[in-house]
Amino acid sequence: MTTAYTERPIGALIVDAATAPYWNAAKEGVLKIKRCTACARPHFYPRALCPFCLGDTEWIDCAGKGEIYSVSVTRRAGPIPYAIAYVRLDEGVTMLTNIVNCDLDALRIGDRVKLVFKPAEGGGQVPMFKPE
Numbered sequence: 270m271t272t273a274y275t276e277r278p279i280g281a282l283i284v285d286a287a288t289a290p291y292w293n294a295a296k297e298g299v300l301k302i303k304r305c306t307a308c309a310r311p312h313f314y315p316r317a318l319c320p321f322c323l324g325d326t327e328w329i330d331c332a333g334k335g336e337i338y339s340v341s342v343t344r345r346a347g348p349i350p351y352a353i354a355y356v357r358l359d360e361g362v363t364m365l366t367n368i369v370n371c372d373l374d375a376l377r378i379g380d381r382v383k384l385v386f387k388p389a390e391g392g393g394q395v396p397m398f399k400p401e
Contacts, residue, residue, distance in 0.1 A: 277349040281391040313362040333384030370399040
């Protein structure tokens with residue numbers, strides 16, 4: 270059975286002081302992650318302290334390319350099937366996201382993907398990925 274991608278609504282974002290730089294960048298079409306200023310290791314999800322050495326962190330831009338580490342197509346959570354996946358970014362971090370604009374049954378671990386943004390209610394943009 271082939272399942273083509275269909276747009277599904279994305280709820281309004283929850284933005285606070287800690288996540289505002291991430292969501293503001295997404296509105297501009299930029300994916301940001303955090304990098305430690307002490308050990309220089311990037312990480313995702315964004316946190317104030319490095320999860321590796323507890324050093325301070327800074328925001329950096331991502332190229333928006335990576336590969337599918339794990340993927341699952343969900344068909345029973347609502348009327349519109351979707352793919353949820355872990356994507357390993359070329360920067361070395363792994364993020365939980367959706368794979369969109371594709372044949373959901375054709376997705377495979379190791380497939381290369383690139384960044385796209387999908388609109389959320391209230392005007393925000395959510396980073397997701399589509400096959401390259």
